[in-house]
Amino acid sequence: xxxxxxxxxxxxxxxxxxxxxxxxxxxxxxxxxxxxxxxxxxxxxxxxxxxxxxxxxxxxxxxxxxxxxxxxxxxxxxxxxxxxxxxxxxxxxxxxxxxxxxxxxxxxxxxxxxxxxxxxxxxxxxxxxxxxxxxxxxxxxxxxxxxxxxxxxxxxxxxxxxxxxxxxxxxxxxxxxxxxxxxxxxxxxxxxxxxxxxxxxxxxxxxxxxxxxxxxxxxxxxxxxxxxxxxxxxxxxxxxxxxxxxxxxxxxxxxxxxxxxxxxxxxxxxxxxxxxxxxxxxxxxxxxxxxxxxxxxxxxxxxxxxxxxxxxxxxxxxxxxxxxxxxxxx
Amino acid sequence: xxxxxxxxxxxxxxxxxxxxxxxxxxxxxxxxxxxxxxxxxxxxxxxxxxxxxxxxxxxxxxxxxxxxxxxxxxxxxxxxxxxxxxxxxxxxxxxxxxxxxxxxxxxxxxxxxxxxxxxxxxxxxxxxxxxxxxxxxxxxxxxxxxxxxxxxxxxxxxxxxxxxxxxxxxxxxxxxxxxxxxxxxxxxxxxxxxxxxxxxxxxxxxxxxxxxxxxxxxxxxxxxxxxxxxxxxxxxxxxxxxxxxxxxxxxxxxxxxxxxxxxxxxxxxxxxxxxxxxxxxxxxxxxxxxxxxxxxxxxxxxxxxxxxxxxxxxxxxxxxxxxxxxxxxxxxxxxxxxxxxxxxxxxxxxxxxxxxxxxxxxxxxxxxxxxxxxxxxxxxxxxxxxxxxxxxxxxxxxxxxxxxxxxxxxxxxxxxxxxxxxxxxxxxxxxx
Ligand code: SF4
Ligand code: SF4
Numbered sequence: 001x002x003x004x005x006x007x008x009x010x011x012x013x014x015x016x017x018x019x020x021x022x023x024x025x026x027x028x029x030x031x032x033x034x035x036x037x038x039x040x041x042x043x044x045x046x047x048x049x050x051x052x053x054x055x056x057x058x059x060x061x062x063x064x065x066x067x068x069x070x071x072x073x074x075x076x077x078x079x080x081x082x083x084x085x086x087x088x089x090x091x092x093x094x095x096x097x098x099x100x101x102x103x104x105x106x107x108x109x110x111x112x113x114x115x116x117x118x119x120x121x122x123x124x125x126x127x128x129x130x131x132x133x134x135x136x137x138x139x140x141x142x143x144x145x146x147x148x149x150x151x152x153x154x155x156x157x158x159x160x161x162x163x164x165x166x167x168x169x170x171x172x173x174x175x176x177x178x179x180x181x182x183x184x185x186x187x188x189x190x191x192x193x194x195x196x197x198x199x200x201x202x203x204x205x206x207x208x209x210x211x212x213x214x215x216x217x218x219x220x221x222x223x224x225x226x227x228x229x230x231x232x233x234x235x236x237x238x239x240x241x242x243x244x245x246x247x248x249x250x251x252x253x254x255x256x257x258x259x260x261x262x263x264x265x266x267x268x269x270x271x272x273x274x275x276x277x278x279x280x281x282x283x284x285x286x287x288x289x290x291x292x293x294x295x296x297x298x299x300x301x302x303x304x305x306x307x308x309x310x311x312x313x314x315x316x317x318x319x320x321x322x323x324x325x326x327x328x329x330x
Numbered sequence: 331x332x333x334x335x336x337x338x339x340x341x342x343x344x345x346x347x348x349x350x351x352x353x354x355x356x357x358x359x360x361x362x363x364x365x366x367x368x369x370x371x372x373x374x375x376x377x378x379x380x381x382x383x384x385x386x387x388x389x390x391x392x393x394x395x396x397x398x399x400x401x402x403x404x405x406x407x408x409x410x411x412x413x414x415x416x417x418x419x420x421x422x423x424x425x426x427x428x429x430x431x432x433x434x435x436x437x438x439x440x441x442x443x444x445x446x447x448x449x450x451x452x453x454x455x456x457x458x459x460x461x462x463x464x465x466x467x468x469x470x471x472x473x474x475x476x477x478x479x480x481x482x483x484x485x486x487x488x489x490x491x492x493x494x495x496x497x498x499x500x501x502x503x504x505x506x507x508x509x510x511x512x513x514x515x516x517x518x519x520x521x522x523x524x525x526x527x528x529x530x531x532x533x534x535x536x537x538x539x540x541x542x543x544x545x546x547x548x549x550x551x552x553x554x555x556x557x558x559x560x561x562x563x564x565x566x567x568x569x570x571x572x573x574x575x576x577x578x579x580x581x582x583x584x585x586x587x588x589x590x591x592x593x594x595x596x597x598x599x600x601x602x603x604x605x606x607x608x609x610x611x612x613x614x615x616x617x618x619x620x621x622x623x624x625x626x627x628x629x630x631x632x633x634x635x636x637x638x639x640x641x642x643x644x645x646x647x648x649x650x651x652x653x654x655x656x657x658x659x660x661x662x663x664x665x666x667x668x669x670x671x672x673x674x675x676x677x678x679x680x681x682x683x684x685x686x687x688x689x690x691x692x693x694x695x696x697x698x699x700x701x702x703x704x705x706x707x708x709x710x711x712x713x714x715x716x717x718x719x720x721x722x723x724x725x726x727x728x729x730x731x732x733x734x735x736x737x738x739x740x741x742x743x744x745x746x747x748x749x750x751x752x753x754x755x756x757x758x759x760x761x762x
Contacts (some may be wrong), residue, residue, distance in 0.1 A: 006657040008747045009676075010733030012339075012489070016740045018691055074688065116689035116741075172634040214694075256533065268694040317703040319725040320334060321573045323562065326590035 018115075018282040022075030027260065028083055035091070035196035041147025041154050046319050048085040050094055053221050054080030054101040062110035080104055083123035083258060086193025086249065088130070089141055092159040096134050100126040120305045121265045124255075124298050139191060144221045194251035205259030213261040216270045220277025221256040221284075222247055228285040250282065255297040260297035265305040272308075272315035279304045279311075282327070331567045334701045336554040338735045339489050339653070341528055345494040345612050350500060350621040355427055358628030361387065362412050364619050365667040366419040366458040367465050368394030377593070378563055379406045382434035384603055386456075387423050394464040400434075401605035401625035402427040415649070415656045416499030417665075422664075425627070438490045439601040449513035450576050456604040456667075457599045461494075461558065461587035462650055464668035467594075468634045470514060470586070480513055480521040481567055481578070484588035485535075485551060485558035487526055490652025491671045493608040496621045497589045498525075498532040505588055506539045508595035509546060522548045523588070528553045555653060556732040560585050574728050585648050589670070605665060610635035613673040615644035624665045630672055631661040639674045646680035648673040653733045683741040696735035696745050702728050706735045706745040713752040720760045726752045 002156045037045045059077035063070050071077075081101055088097055104126030131138050137158075147154035191198070207213045230243035239245075247253070260266060260280055269275050280300045287296030347371055364370035371388030375381055379596040388398035404427040416737040418487065440451035453468035459573035461483055482505075485496040487695055498505060509521050523540070525533050527550045540546040549567045551557050561572045570581040578585050593604060612619040617638030624633055630647065646657035649669050658672075665672065675683075705724060713721035737743040 002644075004657070004659055005677075005684060006659045007646075007680075007681040007684040008657075008744065009655060009731070010737050010746065011646065011648060011655060011657070011679075011736065012652040013682060013742060014337075014738050014740075016695075016738070017742070018688055019689075021693070021740055055684050064618045096703045105415060114689060116691050131354055219420070245742040263691045263693040268692055268697060268705075316698060316708070316724075319574075319704050320565070321571050321576075321728055322576055322725045 005043075007317045018074050018076070021327065022079050022081070024084055024210060025073065025207065025258070026079050026082055028206045028212075029086065029193070029299050030137075031083070031199035031202045032086060032193045035199035035266075036086065036090075036192040038141070039144045039195050040192060041103050041145075041150075043147070043153075044090050044091070046155070047090065047092070047094070047097060047192065048082055051085035051088075051097055051101050052078045053069065054098045055084070055105050058102045058105040062106050063282060066110065068114065070113060071091070074115060077105055079123045080126075083193075084126045086189050087123060087127040091140055091142055092134075092137055093277050094246035096130060097135060099133075100130045108267070109260050115132070116264055118264060119308070120302055121259050121262050124259055124305075128298050128302060131298075144195070177250050184256060191251065192247075195252045197248045197253045199255040200257060204253070207257065207261070208256060213257070214270055214273055216273035217258040217260045217266060217277040217280075220274045221260050221280045222277075223250065224278045224281025225284050226281075228281060230287065232285070246285075246288070250288075250295060251297045254281070255301055257296075260304070265308060267308055267311045267315060269315045269317060272311045275311050276304050276308065279307065290303075333552060333554075334488075334562045335699075335702045336732070337352060337560065337699050337737060338553070339555045339737075342612070343492050343495070344487040345490070345529070345610050345619045345621055346495055347527075347609075348492070348496070348619060348621045349531060350493075350496050350608050350623055353625070353628060353633065354625045355392075355402065355429060355431065355630045356625065357425050358404075358407070358424060358629075359400075359421050359625055360412070360422050360424045360629065360662070360664045360666065361400070361627035362414065362417075362420055362422045362666065363388045363398060364399065364414065364624075365464060366396050367463065368469070370420045371395060373409050373423050375406050375409070375423060377406055377408055379426060380404070380428075381406060382432050384601075385434040386436070387605075388421075394466060394469055395592045395601075396468070399456050399603040399605050399626055400425060403430050403432045404428040408600060410759065415659070418638060419472070419633065433602075435601070437601050437677040439599060442515065442598060445503070445515050445517070448511075450718070452594065452759070454603065455593070457593055457597070458552065459587055460593065460607060460668065460670065462654065462668050462670065463612045467586070467590060470584060473577070475577075475579040475586065476582065477519060477579050477584050478515070478518060478562070478582045479568060479584070480509065480516075480518045481564060481583050481585045482509060482523040482588050483558050483560070483563055483585055484522065484523055484525045484529075484570050487553070487557040487559075488653055488655070488671075488701065490612045491610045491611045491651050493621055493670045494534055494588050496531070496608060496680075497592050499535060501592060502532075502539050503533045504592040505536065505594040506543070506546075506595070508591035509540075510543065511598055512594060513545065514583065514593060516584070517544055518550050518571055521566045521664045523548045524551050524557070524563050525549070526553045526557050526690050536663060538670060550655075552581050553736065556701060556730070559701065559730050559732055561730065572712070574725060593658040607667060607669065609669055610671040610756060611639075611670065611673075613644075613648075613675045614679055615640050615674040615676050628665055629662050629664060629677070630658055633665060633672050634674055637672075637674070643676050644674040645677040646675040646683065648675070652683070652730065653737070654701050660738045680723055687742045687744060690741055690743055692738075693740060695738040695740065699738040700732040701732065701734065702730070704729055704735075704749075706749060707753050709750050710743070711753065713748055716755065718756055721752050727756055730751055 104122035283300030284296040369392030648656035
């Protein structure tokens, strides 16, 4: 018989692990990865794999330097890399992408103590960091299927390269010309992952059905942004389809299902998640309409990340059988 | 009505069709003087004494206690210190059995004429809650508050365990008789029997048997763990909330385990005190799972042998179920009044049940799983800071250590355990 294991109850555990959750989210991003590769060519895939690898290496080195346990196997660094890559234009030079990943993992995540301790979403912050530092490369969009006309399918072309002359274009949000159906399917310029709403929705629904994420935040986000844009279009005499347009462009779907549902940086209760989603919706609307920045999604999620601890404090659950202070006094 | 939730578990109730059998008499029993919540008993016998079946061998004057009787006839070979699973020490009487099982002449059916005599009979019977918590029954049955409802806990929500179920299908008349006697002597007009719906046979039999008694209803409950936790059961059967700092009696309810109430019936008829109990023997190291009636104090080893336990394979032994059961450290440890199961598991099971933990990812699964809507991540954080005010606001004292939060945590954090430390901290600071 030998030594018996003596441990506190419970003696059984569910099959779900942190690693499984992260891998499921990565799996849910596969349709978007495929769509991005189809629309933007092989360089898209290279960029995604590259970012995943750099993020994982950064995680490894940081944990070594801080003499903490190696956490690379939990999959969260890989997820951050993939998510960040999906937020980049396909022509971004690799060194810039690497800097974004290193910033996301080393500064935003590990400096605060690693998984679970960061207050802001590493992928979003990484994207914003790149937008602020190498803005022109970050907003150099190429046309869908440009790679068919580029040398070696555009594998080695980065923004500014002469070979890409005539193949670039602005994102639909900046110019406002792309059909709704094109937006939905992904046949538009933009960053890697945000082009195909359909691919992202497949992934998002997969995560909701498998109960990895709660639908609260995405529904609240998309609902409030759609409603606000709709009302605004009524007031300002815009098109009835403005609302749909707002939802399908500018990475909102990617943000709503994959960033506004990040466990660590969003509220923990469903009530909190709804508030978070509505906050994101309002901020995205305001930034787009009044700050004349087409890109509101990343900023609004980051701002709501910062508010999360406060939302958490005001949306605590009421324990069953808890006496409220008034009752105690009575 | 919305019910208090919990988690879905695989039931593993393969022993449900195992007819109860009696364990062969062990050569010796070791009977601790504390098998209940409250004051331990003092031994009434000394080394060299001969004792008989049903003879009282431990008692105390304390109200919150229950006497202890010999489960065998034989000779006291030692009265020694015994280290209990909670780390405390109590006296223990070791008896060498003589095989005769001669019954003590004091074992006579009690004369019960009113509430007083009923309660004193219950005390003398040595009955303590048979569901696991082991609360002295006579204390539970004599609340100062006005009570109107008897709630019978027949949920048996822990995986593997089927001893309550066997009691219900093998001797439902004992259950009904025990309920009727308890209602009669305590003047309770109403009784509800809560059974998880994975026991349709028990629900059918008891519904049939209680049909003639309008005060008694059978409630089929969803199979969510911890359906049998007192607060959850009371809410899900009666819709009453036991508030913090309250006992069920404050809500007019007395909760009794179904096996306990069946024992009441047997005791009133025979006067034989609590010296045996039915135990489910199961787990992946057990060769032949069974429900076995075991003399209190029998070494766990004997029970495992009876279940053809693969002793090489068994690496984790449990008193009770996998959610709230207690690890057994030594196979010589005795079977206690509250043990509804002895489970033996392999190394693989043991490893899975005590995994390495990693950082909390703020996923909220523990909060959704908690039947009482507590917030374990916030409790853990406040506990790390030893912030007793925050812990008080988080109502950690409500935590019933059901383990749902730990079970679901993907980071495999021992959340429920931390809550118990936090609870102890709050209670210690409240005493100051
Ligand atoms: S916090 Fe307490 S009551 Fe809630 S699930 Fe965990 S152990 Fe059970
Ligand atoms: S289930 Fe575990 S990881 Fe999730 S919030 Fe609770 S303690 Fe944290």
